[in-house]
Amino acid sequence: MPEGHTIHRLARDQRRSLAGRPVRASSPQGRFAEGAARLDGAVLRRVEAWGKHLFQTYATGDVLHVHLGLIGVFRPQPSPPAPPVGLLRLRLEGGALTWDLSGPNVCAVIDPDAKAAVIARLGPDPLRPDSDPERFVQRVRRSKAPIGTLLLDQSVIAGIGNVYRAEMLWVFGIHPAREGPSISEDELRAMWRWIVDQLKVGVRRNRIVTIDPAQLGKPISRVRRGEGVAIYHQELCLRCGASIARLDVANRRIDVCLSCQT
Numbered sequence: 001m002p003e004g005h006t007i008h009r010l011a012r013d014q015r016r017s018l019a020g021r022p023v024r025a026s027s028p029q030g031r032f033a034e035g036a037a038r039l040d041g042a043v044l045r046r047v048e049a050w051g052k053h054l055f056q057t058y059a060t061g062d063v064l065h066v067h068l069g070l071i072g073v074f075r076p077q078p079s080p081p082a083p084p085v086g087l088l089r090l091r092l093e094g095g096a097l098t099w100d101l102s103g104p105n106v107c108a109v110i111d112p113d114a115k116a117a118v119i120a121r122l123g124p125d126p127l128r129p130d131s132d133p134e135r136f137v138q139r140v141r142r143s144k145a146p147i148g149t150l151l152l153d154q155s156v157i158a159g160i161g162n163v164y165r166a167e168m169l170w171v172f173g174i175h176p177a178r179e180g181p182s183i184s185e186d187e188l189r190a191m192w193r194w195i196v197d198q199l200k201v202g203v204r205r206n207r208i209v210t211i212d213p214a215q216l217g218k219p220i221s222r223v224r225r226g227e228g229v230a231i232y233h234q235e236l237c238l239r240c241g242a243s244i245a246r247l248d249v250a251n252r253r254i255d256v257c258l259s260c261q262t
């Protein structure tokens with residue numbers, strides 16, 4: 001599932017390639033024909049991300065709300081685009097790039113009030129400068145739920161998924177079953193600062209790389225998929241060499257080093 005860095009990167013790329021001009025919207029698959037017809041021809045004013053949610057605001061006041069879910073993809077191609085292939089829910093044409101959306105969990109035209117309601121249900125997003133880290137700290141400290149569950153709860157912190165969750169808990173030596181109040185405020189603030197930095201790297205590289213490429217002995221462009229992370233889907237702990245255990249927390253598998261994460 002795409003994590004927050006993917007959505008913020010999408011917002012940035014769509015801002016640059018689509019915003020400020022009228023957009024041609026169509027639904028090649030037909031399932032979003034009404035919504036596409038409503039957006040067609042409107043000027044795209046703003047594109048922004050909040051956690052895993054993408055919002056495009058048009059001059060008409062309409063807002064396109066997209067959540068990619070598990071299998072959704074929003075893919076660019078040079079304009080003019082090739083004829084649609086597969087089940088394309090939405091195609092947006094305007095600038096140098098055409099954006100094709102397939103398989104989203106949510107694709108809807110909403111109004112600004114509905115957008116505000118979506119955002120009100122979300123916790124602070126580490127990639128948004130207006131986010132208050134204390135909201136994250138206090139939510140975790142007040143909860144008896146395991147930290148491994150809280151980090152995936154989008155109302156606690158928005159944008160974290162399975163990969164960043166595993167990496168963050170390993171970096172801080174925290175077992176995913178530990179309850180919120182057992183983690184100090186200072187630790188939680190340090191975790192927030194770490195994830196802010198990591199997500200920024202993720203946006204820049206458009207992928208998750210949590211370990212220093214110098215440690216891998218090759219440039220980032222040659223780091224293969226799955227190689228840039230310390231613990232997620234790895235076999236041995238980078239720090240102590242122990243075998244990595246697979247636990248189930250919040251119904252999602254998490255990789256843990258049982259000697260480093262206590």
Ligand SMILES: [Zn+2]
Binds near residue numbers: 238
């Ligand atoms: Zn270890």
